[in-house]
Amino acid sequence: MSLFRLDASIRVDGSHSREIADIVEQEWQAGHPQAEVVRRHLGTDPVPATAWATAVGAAYVPEDQRSADQRAAAALAAEAVDQLVEADALLFAVPLYNFGVSQHFKTWADLVITDPRMAAGATPATAGKPAVLVTVRGGSYAAGTPREGWDHATGWMRRILADVWQLNLSVVESEFTLVGVNPALDQFKDLAADLRRRAEGEAREHGRSLADLVTV
Numbered sequence: 127m128s129l130f131r132l133d134a135s136i137r138v139d140g141s142h143s144r145e146i147a148d149i150v151e152q153e154w155q156a157g158h159p160q161a162e163v164v165r166r167h168l169g170t171d172p173v174p175a176t177a178w179a180t181a182v183g184a185a186y187v188p189e190d191q192r193s194a195d196q197r198a199a200a201a202l203a204a205e206a207v208d209q210l211v212e213a214d215a216l217l218f219a220v221p222l223y224n225f226g227v228s229q230h231f232k233t234w235a236d237l238v239i240t241d242p243r244m245a246a247g248a249t250p251a252t253a254g255k256p257a258v259l260v261t262v263r264g265g266s267y268a269a270g271t272p273r274e275g276w277d278h279a280t281g282w283m284r285r286i287l288a289d290v291w292q293l294n295l296s297v298v299e300s301e302f303t304l305v306g307v308n309p310a311l312d313q314f315k316d317l318a319a320d321l322r323r324r325a326e327g328e329a330r331e332h333g334r335s336l337a338d339l340v341t342v
Contacts, residue, residue: 127340128162129154130213134220134231136169142262142303146329147219150258150298153333154215158340164209168230173237177202181240199237206234207241207251214340216257216293220283221303222264227279235286244291253292256339258332259283261297262325264304265311294339296332300325 131151135141151163177199184196192200210216220231238244243251267277280299288295302318305311311318 127158127160128164128213129158129215129217129336130164130166130209131217132166132168132219132231132234134168134218134228134234136223136228136230138167138170141219141221142300143219143221143260146262146298146300146325147217147258147260149326149329150217150260150333150336153330154217154337157334157337161214164213166209168228168234172230173202173206173233175233178233178236178240181237185240200240203237203241206238207243210238210255211243211251213255215336216252216255217260217336218257218283218287219260220279221262222277222279225276225278227282231283239290246290250291255293256336257287257293257295258329258336259287259295259297260300260329262300262303264302264308266301266314268301296335298325298328298332 129151131147133141133144133147135143138144155161155163176195180195180199181203184192184200187196218231220228223229239246242248261280261283263277265273267273267275280297284295284297287293301321302311302314303322305314305318
């Protein structure tokens with residue numbers, strides 16, 4: 127039994143997405159103390175930017191005629207899908223960057239989709255697998271705020287993970303993580319603390335549910 131955890135923050139220390147995902151992982155481990163946790167950190171070990179295009183091209187070339195780069199890209203895609211398929215549960219920790227999806231996560235997701243097991247038009251190999259997405263935002267993009275609608279990442283990630291890959295997905299969202307860093311947000315200190323407590327509570331809840339959905 128195993129949990130696959132993917133982090134996409136460019137930081138290791140001080141990463142809010144990692145800290146909240148740690149709570150999910152702790153609850154998972156409380157339910158399955160002997161289970162393996164397989165980790166992949168895209169922020170420190172990113173997928174090569176050219177891998178996706180090369181893997182796409184490889185799909186149109188007979189396997190025995192592929193270039194070394196095409197074979198390597200296809201192997202990277204297969205490895206990424208293997209990690210998803212072999213795990214019993216999945217945990218993704220992906221922050222909002224510049225109003226959009228982390229480039230590291232997007233490159234990785236694009237590469238995954240090149241593998242035949244995850245190709246469009248077929249039931250994905252991940253269908254039905256339980257998963258938790260943790261995502262954090264430095265400011266607030268809630269309804270009625272000046273930047274309502276500026277979060278172009280969370281909806282896309284839900285679409286890919288829940289609709290395209292057909293995961294049994296739960297989502298933990300946290301906002302105002304730049305309070306205490308950006309002085310312009312100091313007025314939101316109390317709200318930020320409340321939102322953080324709420325996110326941590328949801329992380330504990332979803333971590334327990336993730337463990338409950340997987341039986342030995």
